[in-house]
Amino acid sequence: MRSLQAPAHWRRLALVSDLHLGAQAPRTTAGFLRWLRGEAARADALLLLGDVFETWIGDDLLQQQPADEHHEVCAALAELGSRGCFVAVQRGNRDFLLDGAFSRHCGARLLDDPCLLELGGQRIVLSHGDALCIDDHAYMRWRETCRDPAWQARVLAQPLALRRQQAAAAREQSRQAQAAQQPSDADPAEARRWMLREGANWMIHGHTHRPREHWQDGQLRQVLSDWDLDDAAASRAQVLWLRPARAWVRVDRETPAT
Numbered sequence: 001m002r003s004l005q006a007p008a009h010w011r012r013l014a015l016v017s018d019l020h021l022g023a024q025a026p027r028t029t030a031g032f033l034r035w036l037r038g039e040a041a042r043a044d045a046l047l048l049l050g051d052v053f054e055t056w057i058g059d060d061l062l063q064q065q066p067a068d069e070h071h072e073v074c075a076a077l078a079e080l081g082s083r084g085c086f087v088a089v090q091r092g093n094r095d096f097l098l099d100g101a102f103s104r105h106c107g108a109r110l111l112d113d114p115c116l117l118e119l120g121g122q123r124i125v126l127s128h129g130d131a132l133c134i135d136d137h138a139y140m141r142w143r144e145t146c147r148d149p150a151w152q153a154r155v156l157a158q159p160l161a162l163r164r165q166q167a168a169a170a171r172e173q174s175r176q177a178q179a180a181q182q183p184s185d186a187d188p189a190e191a192r193r194w195m196l197r198e199g200a201n202w203m204i205h206g207h208t209h210r211p212r213e214h215w216q217d218g219q220l221r222q223v224l225s226d227w228d229l230d231d232a233a234a235s236r237a238q239v240l241w242l243r244p245a246r247a248w249v250r251v252d253r254e255t256p257a258t
């Protein structure tokens with residue numbers, strides 16, 4: 001979806017990103033599942049802004065048995081949706097292969113990146129945030145490659161087991177690259193251009209794992225926190241709640257009880 005018009009009856013929207021769920025993060029995965037089955041019930045809409053999963057090797061993994069954390073998370077999203085919550089997912093730089101079969105399986109809508117959310121008279125640009133890190137030229141080149149439909153079709157034509165190995169190798173490579181260099185950050189001027197293009201003065205994104213509010217020239221850019229309950233020294237999880245009121249939108253960052 002290129003834009004999302006919030007219906008008037010939405011009173012509470014929950015925004016989350018960068019959960020990086022998977023077998024490598026058992027506590028985070030269990031914590032998010034608890035949140036989905038518990039506190040998330042308060043939300044009229046749940047918007048997941050990318051990197052829900054640490055890796056996503058293709059929607060056909062949902063047909064494979066035995067079921068794993070991916071199946072469990074999808075079942076919990078579908079359950080939340082069946083209770084009346086609108087669930088939408090944006091692709092991140094790790095789970096960029098999320099597609100239509102996942103969407104149907106979970107009853108979740110796929111949001112384009114960027115996607116314009118219209119809520120309580122506000123125009124809010126939603127993005128994962130990786131495409132804002134324009135200084136990272138190597139990553140921007142890789143992004144162009146891996147978002148190319150022809151490249152994706154070639155990858156998805158390979159057996160799941162092979163894709164699983166490739167994803168593990170790519171993850172290890174990226175872990176080493178990250179250790180060797182300063183992590184890239186969103187470019188403020190690029191974010192400003194995106195907002196101007198959408199006629200918006202508010203943007204919410206994740207990806208950089210640097211949660212804070214950036215005010216600049218009358219524009220607000222809110223960066224979501226990642227979740228990591230497996231990191232004993234710096235355990236973290238956060239939900240950004242938006243609550244439209246008559247002429248404004250109330251914003252709260254909340255640490256869920258996981």
Ligand SMILES: [Mn+2]
Pocket residue numbers: 018050051092093094128130206207208
């Ligand atoms: Mn990311």
